[in-house]
Amino acid sequence: xxxxxxxxxxxxxxxxxxxxxxxxxxxxxxxxxxxxxxxxxxxxxxxxxxxxxxxxxxxxxxxxxxxxxxxxxxxxxxxxxxxxxxxxxxxxxxxxxxxxxxxxxxxxxxxxxxxxxxxxxxxxxxxxxxxxxxxxxxxxxxxxxxxxxxxxxxxxxxxxxxxxxxxxxxxxxxxxxxxxxxxx
Numbered sequence: 001x002x003x004x005x006x007x008x009x010x011x012x013x014x015x016x017x018x019x020x021x022x023x024x025x026x027x028x029x030x031x032x033x034x035x036x037x038x039x040x041x042x043x044x045x046x047x048x049x050x051x052x053x054x055x056x057x058x059x060x061x062x063x064x065x066x067x068x069x070x071x072x073x074x075x076x077x078x079x080x081x082x083x084x085x086x087x088x089x090x091x092x093x094x095x096x097x098x099x100x101x102x103x104x105x106x107x108x109x110x111x112x113x114x115x116x117x118x119x120x121x122x123x124x125x126x127x128x129x130x131x132x133x134x135x136x137x138x139x140x141x142x143x144x145x146x147x148x149x150x151x152x153x154x155x156x157x158x159x160x161x162x163x164x165x166x167x168x169x170x171x172x173x174x175x176x177x178x179x180x181x182x183x184x
Contacts, residue, residue, distance in 0.1 A: 005143075007144050008024070008144065008145040008146070009146050010146070013167045014170075018116070025067055028066075029066035035109060038069075038070045038071075039116060040096055041093070041119050056180060073092055073096065093120045093126050104140070107141060110141050111141065115147050118131070118152070119148040
């Protein structure tokens with residue numbers, strides 16, 4: 001039985017959520033599907049403090065046939081040197097969500113990945129109701145995948161597949177910063 005409109009959530013405080021979403025994008029593109037990989041919160045380029053360099057997976061995803069990548073955020077919010085007003089992050093996330101919604105409507109993609117969109121809810125950049133609207137639109141394509149940290153029951157109930165990444169130990173808590181090619 002094949003069914004369109006699967007909602008997939010990769011959630012939790014452990015590493016691997018974006019990596020799972022990248023794996024889904026590569027698998028779908030390998031099967032000839034058209035993939036949109038939209039990344040919220042993270043920044044496209046370093047312009048101000050708090051914005052880390054583009055995550056390393058983006059360059060590879062951009063080079064793959066069948067995958068469209070759009071980085072929609074303005075960097076980490078309130079951490080790692082971020083000094084931007086919350087309103088700047090909110091405006092970027094809301095504009096990104098509007099852009100994503102417009103991309104879905106023409107049905108030009110089979111798989112939509114909204115990396116860190118649940119994180120945008122956590123950071124109060126968008127709200128759950130706005131994100132749930134995407135669920136209703138997902139029946140028109142193969143899958144919608146979201147990533148983030150917090151388990152919102154309202155989102156989990158509407159999902160078809162939920163995988164939780166649980167942190168057992170992390171080098172950040174030993175004073176080690178993120179490493180290029182490993183963490184971003």
